[in-house]
Amino acid sequence: MPVHATTRTGGRRLAAAALVLVTAAACVTTLASCDTGDGDGATRTPFSPRPTPPDTSSFSGTPPSALASADASARASASAAASSASAAASSFEASVSAETARANQAAAAQLKKVSGGGNAKADVSLTGKPRAQTGGLLAVVVTITNRTDQEASYAIQVDFTDPSGKVVESRFVGAEDLAPGAKAQPLAISRKPADPVLTPRVAKAQRY
Template sequence: MNQTSPVRRALGGRAVRSLTPVALAAVIVAGTAACDSSDTSSQGTAKSTRTLSAEPAASPTATESQRTQEDFAASVSADVERNRQKAVATLKGVEGKGNAVEDVSVTGLPVAAEEQFRSALVRVSNRTDEAAFYAVRVEFVDASGKVLDSVVLGFPDAPPNRTVSQHANSRKAAGVKSFPRIAQAERS
């Protein structure tokens, strides 16, 4: 037995397909109300009613952030520079190697001859019970021990009993067989 809804019979198949979701929902609700006007069953209890909500015509679009990748990169660069300047100021008053040389290690990273900088991975292990600022000076030296470049890094809020790392990069030591070493390290 082919049962066609009263709404579909009244409007025809193509007319139903061309309706917008809002109009279709209104037609369905009106048709349901016209076909089923009784509010109670034979036992006198209320029937359940199902309400249909129309789908939105279009999904809301995501709004683009006002912050560009360039803004983010500039923000990160500003933080790195601020930490570097604080580290330079911290190391100015330090005599000798500083109070945290044992907490810092450095490893030279392999580079190809055509690369434009020499890089080293600097690790700081905060062995104290409180977050601390570490100022580290890394020197890039050649085989004879001559200092080719000196790079200062700042490690803000190094967490207690944790190790953090950063890269020290030198353009002056690029293309030259060089070795990184820790010249100074101060915890404050």
């Protein structure tokens, strides 16, 4: 009886040891299959690294947006257009001859002596000139007709009024030594902005 008990006990011990060995071998095999080393015969698991996002901590400022670029371009275009319009207006005014400028000064001096509307309003009419031809300025053609039977000179004051009727600017034009039945057409030019819209009217007209 003792012999058989010892045999069974030894068999169980051998079986347990074998199980431990088999388990250890399985673990070694599993580890070997995951090896990524450079040894021969090693099984490698494919590795695909994920892209690393850029480090924005060193960025300075922000890139210009499409809207900001378009706005800058619009401002540049508007500035260029304003400069061009100003140059066109100056060129138009410069086209007025020195003789016309002298006559206008004489008209202003003459009208200082006149009270009321003067004696020749019926001889004067106003016609608007297209802004496309004046560099954007408000300009009117002052048509003066000598309706008398003798030579005469004229002095005209043109007032520019806003929508409320307030006079915001006055210009003086004149024509000297106009023959009977003859006409003169000087220009009265306003330098005020296009808005609000101004209305020109003959404030004074004196024949002398």
